[in-house]
Ligand SMILES: [Zn+2]
């Protein structure tokens with residue numbers, strides 16, 4: 001591929017996503033090149049786009065990438081256990097494999113990489129620039145972590161590997177959710193739906209999901225199809241009362257995947273049983289926590305756990321669960337776009353999409369799952 005150029009989207013400043021032809025890097029012994037088939041979009045993407053999330057401009061965003069290995073070095077292929085032509089999912093974090101945290105399996109805190117150079121966050125100034133999935137090709141550094149995608153899984157559906165890996169780690173692995181446990185999930189976006197599926201898969205008892213307002217009405221109905229028993233719109237319902245009514249008690253595990261919902265922490269604590277576990281994964285975007293009374297944590301001896309990212313075991317489990325077809329991920333309200341449609345889709349996901357007067361169509365305007373297909377033309381809305 002040496003000398004070739006290919007299209008990529010560069011976020012130069014907030015809200016300024018520019019298509020550029022970038023040099024396609026040649027591959028040595030230790031690295032690889034991915035032909036990007038699909039890249040999933042999550043809350044992080046629209047927060048990068050609008051500038052809510054601090055970022056090092058300019059960069060190629062996209063951190064939920066699935067594609068085919070266009071080229072792979074000999075040593076890299078051995079290390080990743082892959083061959084050219086394999087379909088793979090790329091982890092967000094890179095790992096040097098030898099520093100203290102990496103050696104201990106805690107590679108999200110890698111001393112060489114860490115949170116500073118996750119895929120979809122690295123400035124284009126760092127060679128070779130193609131560090132994200134909003135591009136026809138993505139560079140795979142020697143420290144990349146890859147997972148082979150099961151054969152039967154199509155690339156668009158496979159991009160759910162990231163939110164579902166998160167759902168498995170946040171709703172099951174970290175809190176230790178087991179058969180019969182009562183689980184409450186705050187937030188019915190894609191991560192919430194994934195958390196529900198993960199908890200259901202782990203054999204949870206009653207599962208409650210909360211949302212807020214009109215936009216979430218459809219998502220709460222969707223949550224039932226992923227295994228939720230009770231859904232509550234917190235604008236007009238009391239989730240604690242609903243949970244007690246449904247399960248006879250409070251939650252063993254509460255998973256908060258809300259975004260920019262400062263009051264959710266107070267609600268999470270209120271929903272947890274004494275000695276229960278609260279997993280905080282959604283970022284609040286503010287230090288304020290209205291309704292949160294720290295003394296309650298003392299009196300009830302709650303465990304409050306922060307969750308950042310996923311781990312290899314959860315990614316593998318996510319890909320297997322997607323391939324199993326046991327949950328209706330295929331039918332998620334989904335919008336697929338080519339590079340030309342990304343900015344519009346990100347605005348829609350940020351809740352700024354289209355005609356503000358068209359509130360009757362608000363649910364349609366905010367898809368649960370957004371996907372970029374860099375080889376498709378323009379915007380092609382597709383259920
Ligand atoms: Zn994401």
Ligand SMILES: [Zn+2]
Nearest residue numbers: 096099102110
């Ligand atoms: Zn490391």
